[in-house]
């Protein structure tokens with residue numbers, strides 16, 4: 001008897017971001033430049049281990065903590081340190097206990113648990129993401145059972161945000177739509193909303209009965225930890241219920257430890273406890289409980305003011321380097337007389353620049369120059385350094 005169980009399985013397409021990373025690794029040419037995944041690199045092209053992380057790792061090694069299960073919701077106390085960072089230590093949300101926070105498998109894990117919870121427990125079926133959005137948002141939503149709609153965001157003609165289009169599209173969404181919003185360092189465009197614009201988004205969400213799901217994977221990469229939480233603080237002040245996914249992959253360079261958090265802001269401490277019980281059951285049905293290592297590192301730093309301050313300094317070093325490379329690329333493109341004005345690169349924020357390069361031009365960069373970017377024209381600025389920026393600028397100019 002022939003077993004045909006898997007014979008009809010069709011190969012999945014390569015991931016739009018991580019697939020490019022794999023192609024870069026397989027390319028043996030030199031020079032080559034990886035501008036694909038959002039991973040911080042130093043001037044020497046390495047992802048650094050932060051000093052605060054090194055210290056925590058040494059302390060953890062000394063402590064030899066037994067590897068027993070940790071709670072389904074994560075390490076005890078993790079919820080508080082996360083909430084203080086996201087909402088501010090004095091925030092009413094932290095004081096009142098009306099938010100439920102669980103430790104998650106990175107930002108992606110937070111998004112997935114939140115989406116599953118809203119779908120299975122609250123019956124949400126429609127979702128909306130910005131056009132464009134992070135390569136994985138729509139796939140996550142579809143896998144979680146949602147119909148995925150889009151709202152206008154990127155304004156190619158004006159190198160910015162089509163804010164009127166965004167508001168118009170949000171207003172047209174049915175009540176109970178789960179709306180994914182990038183709270184800072186929009187991925188992929190790098191264009192963020194002003195505080196006044198966020199207020200309009202909040203009003204549209206409140207009026208339309210929409211459910212905001214704020215994704216904050218890059219807190220600290222725009223202006224600083226506090227400033228970058230502006231959108232979340234405005235949502236908090238509005239009094240509405242919403243969800244937040246946060247990540248420490250980027251801000252701690254702890255990518256492989258899968259450490260993030262999901263926070264659900266409810267209307268009372270009692271509601272938060274009930275929601276927490278459901279989040280735990282979603283976690284239990286997926287992976288039982290999170291790993292402890294990354295959480296212990298993050299907690300050690302966030303719960304100690306001295307270590308926290310040292311971490312903020314290290315985060316600032318990363319942010320400043322990225323900004324300097326933005327300027328270096330834009331200046332170099334101008335210096336060599338590129339056919340387009342690329343000054344917008346310095347007005348974008350976070351790790352990415354949405355260059356406006358076409359899929360064909362991106363393919364030429366890879367084929368002819370071994371420079372790897374995402375097909376939609378997104379480049380990760382962290383892959384640039386003073387040793388390769390001229391090469392990258394020259395290559396970009398030659399595919400225009």
Ligand code: LMR
Pocket residue numbers: 017018036037038039134135136187
């Ligand atoms: C990115 O957007 O490049 C990062 O968030 C990495 C990823 O998982 O896609």
